[in-house]
Amino acid sequence: MNKQLTSDVALGAVPARAYSPAAAPSDSGTTSSKESQRPGFEAMFGRIAAMLFGLAAYLVFFGTFLYAIGFVAGMVVPKGIDDGTVVPAAEALIVNLLLLSLFAVQHSVMARKPFKRWWTQFVPHSVERSVYVLLASLALILLFWQWRPLPAIVWHVADTAIARTFLAVSFAGWTLVLISTFLINHFELFGLRQVAANLAGRNVPEQRFRTPLLYKLMRHPLYLGFIVAFWATPVMTVGHLLFAAVTTAYIFVGIFLEERDLIEQFGDEYRRYRARVGMLLPSWRKAS
Numbered sequence: 001m002n003k004q005l006t007s008d009v010a011l012g013a014v015p016a017r018a019y020s021p022a023a024a025p026s027d028s029g030t031t032s033s034k035e036s037q038r039p040g041f042e043a044m045f046g047r048i049a050a051m052l053f054g055l056a057a058y059l060v061f062f063g064t065f066l067y068a069i070g071f072v073a074g075m076v077v078p079k080g081i082d083d084g085t086v087v088p089a090a091e092a093l094i095v096n097l098l099l100l101s102l103f104a105v106q107h108s109v110m111a112r113k114p115f116k117r118w119w120t121q122f123v124p125h126s127v128e129r130s131v132y133v134l135l136a137s138l139a140l141i142l143l144f145w146q147w148r149p150l151p152a153i154v155w156h157v158a159d160t161a162i163a164r165t166f167l168a169v170s171f172a173g174w175t176l177v178l179i180s181t182f183l184i185n186h187f188e189l190f191g192l193r194q195v196a197a198n199l200a201g202r203n204v205p206e207q208r209f210r211t212p213l214l215y216k217l218m219r220h221p222l223y224l225g226f227i228v229a230f231w232a233t234p235v236m237t238v239g240h241l242l243f244a245a246v247t248t249a250y251i252f253v254g255i256f257l258e259e260r261d262l263i264e265q266f267g268d269e270y271r272r273y274r275a276r277v278g279m280l281l282p283s284w285r286k287a288s
Helices: 038-073 089-109 113-119 125-146 160-183 192-199 221-231 238-266 268-276
Strands: 153-156 235-237
Touching: 038 125, 038 160, 038 192, 038 221, 089 125, 089 238, 125 192, 153 238, 160 221, 221 238, 235 238, 238 268
Parallel strands: none
Antiparallel strands: 153 235
């Protein structure tokens, strides 16, 4: 299931219809009809700006997502997980753990309701999700840029056919991630639906509890996809192992926090779902 997404509200303090020409003072007053309509135009400009920001944030995310595939696989991109200048192991370990921690803290803290309530005092609700997506993407970009390789080999699959199978499984994991986002509303998850609704002057409807396709078999297929993508590699270095282990541990922390929010939002409906359906592996049990 998806994390709770912030409902969209119109950007701009007053609707444009409150400034109709008929309601404006005559030319003999101190305010012209043209001036009285200005707040409506400003509100529309704000909505357009929010839409453009949301699109930009989404494009940054999508580029980061594609780079992450190449980074983990060590293919195509300028710098993969095992590329770069080799530094002392202690330095590499400290830097890499700090980079992973920065992403984890940003990703978790900004997704919590208390932070959202505070944050939306300064950021319009319509772009709150887009800001979150953009900052998460920038944290990942920093990680890709500053990651220190730890090249010692943990395992190496020499057989070409088996190595290709490992890569195919990893790409299948990334595919599962992408499919899972579309099952739970990809464009709302990454902020586009909110800014599009804001541009149209509409609110995003309240979330309903749904279990589409894969979510009938497991509660978190998206996270399963990440785990598969990170661990299925023909060449596992110490650096790659560190990345896979820490991100997997963070995924379980994220599941705990996310399910706590979902129980708060959907109550017994989600508790019954959790009792029936496995977390990461396909299963369907009778609820007690």
